[in-house]
Amino acid sequence: MDRRSLIKQAGIAGVLATGIAPAVHAQAAxxxxxxxxxxxxxxxxxxxxxxxxxxxxxxxxxxxxxxxxxxxxxxxxxxxxxxxxxxxxxxxxxxxxxxxxxxxxxxxxxxxxxxxxxxxxxxxxxxxxxxxxxxxxxxxxxxxxxxxxxxGAQMGGWYRKEIKTLADMKGLKMRIGGFAGKVLERLGGVPQNIPAGEIYQALEKGTIDAAEWVGPYDDLKLGFNKVAPNYYYPGWWEGxxxxxxxxxxxxxxxxxxxxxxxxxxxxxxxxxxxxxxxxxRNPAALKQLVGQGTKLRAFSNDVMNEAFKQAMAVYEELNTKNPAWKKIYADYSKFRAEQNLWFRFTEATFDRFMQAQKLG
Incomplete structure (x- = not known):
């Protein structure tokens, strides 16, 4: 008689009496x-x-x-x-x-x-x-x-020198994450893809002229303010x-x-x-950075507008040569348009009003 038949006919009490324990299959870790x-x-x-x-x-x-x-x-x-x-x-x-x-x-x-x-x-x-x-x-x-x-939306990075006009982007060697380098190239910059742990040294030695990572909390930890005083916003490549x-x-x-x-x-x-x-954590870190001499600066409209123009041109080019991109970006861009229309009447308007208030 096999084990299964024995268990069925004798019941658990009978099986235990025989000294034959039923098999237990515990889930493996x-x-x-x-x-x-x-x-x-x-x-x-x-x-x-x-x-x-x-x-x-x-x-x-x-x-x-x-x-x-x-x-x-x-x-x-x-x-x-x-x-x-x-x-x-x-x-x-x-x-x-x-x-x-x-x-x-x-x-x-x-x-x-x-x-x-x-x-x-x-x-x-x-x-x-x-x-x-x-x-x-x-x-x-x-x-x-x-x-x-x-x-969340990121800062626009740390620069050894001010970026006043588009001309200042020419030849700029910048650590910039991922795909944004394609747009930076069109603005005349030279993108560098460097892991977080290696950015400070490259910026300190002058191997690069600028670097972006995330925002105040991480940037303070990484010490970028010690080697590049100009902190720009917004990070238009990482909303x-x-x-x-x-x-x-x-x-x-x-x-x-x-x-x-x-x-x-x-x-x-x-x-x-x-x-x-x-x-x-970002708000307190930003205050600390400013207290240590960091100079907050906004990208000019000329830089923003040209970057937008060049980004859209990159996407159009990819639509013609990368079928997978064309398929995904078509859905992405439609969703983006609908979301921006909605946020225009709600989030953006509310945020602009609140940010203009003096709050204790």
Whole structure:
């Protein structure tokens, strides 16, 4: 008589009396590794991956563990997509636009010049076609994606010299994130793609003339104000840059339905926490920077208008030579137009009024 028949006929009491214990199949513990593109010192942006891992562990009762590794520990900051694609790690936390050199469509997963703000980006992802379209694109790299945070609108960077006119952009060597370099080139600048941990040294030595990262909280930590006094705004190339959790498709498909839901919800939690931290911490950091002698300066209308013109020209060119871009950008640009019409009558008007008031 086999074990199953014995259990059925004798019942649990009878089985225990025979000394034959029924087989128990406990769910195996899951251990993943996540490679970040950021250093541990940036607790806001690197911290989003830690929040994600903590939530996965908590919701799984400790049965699903994800170890988080800073840039350089397992692979270089800009090697994480290859790592996920090849299965070297199960997951990564990064800014998709770092990888626009593989395909310009990666930029649409983070931010493009004069694109969506953070709320609009989240809306496009969760309620528009953003997630569907981007996941379809990322499937070409054997991975899926989940929104993994947003910095909110960024500052326009640190400059050793003032940028008074468009002529001042000529020959400017600037560390600038991802796709925005294509527009900077059209303005006469020379873009440099440098990881966060290497920017200060390049700016200090004069290897570059300017650099942008995120905003006051991170920039204060990185010390850029010590080597470049002019702090410009706005970061017209990053109105609402989103981070992503990239997950190897086979690793994700192997999860149970419960664990897939845990990953999805943990990512959504980290997505919300990251921007909340930036919004909460940037104001005090900006005051501290100004107190230390930082000179806040706005980009001139000439610079803004020419940058906008050149950005639109880049997108039109890509529509003619990159079919994937054309498909995704068509949906993105339509969503952007509708959102800006709505925000014009609500958010923008309210914000302008409130920012003109004297509040204690």
């Amino acid at each position: 899951i251990r993943w590794r996540l490679a970040s593109s950021f250093p541990k010192s940036l607790d806001t942006i690197f911290g989003a991956a830690e929040v994600f891992a903590q939530q996965v562990r908590a919701m799984s009762g400790g049965k699903f563990e994800i170890s988080v590794h800073a840039a350089g520990e397992l692979m270089p900051a800009f090697g994480v997509v290859d790592g996920v694609q090849q299965g070297t790690v199960e997951a990564a936390h990064t800014a998709p636009y770092y990888f626009f050199g593989k395909n310009e469509c990666f930029a649409l997963g983070t931010a493009i010049p004069f694109g969506l703000n953070s709320r609009q980006m989240t809306a496009w992802m969760y309620e528009g076609n953003g997630l569907k379209l981007m996941r379809e694109f990322y499937s070409n790299y054997a991975m899926t994606s989940f929104p993994g945070g947003n910095t 609402g840059p989103q981070l992503d959790f990239f997950i190897n498709q086979k690793a994700f498909d192997a999860l149970s339905a419960e664990n897939k839901a845990i990953v999805e919800n943990a990512a959504a939690h980290a997505h919300s926490v990251m921007q909340a931290r930036y919004d909460a």
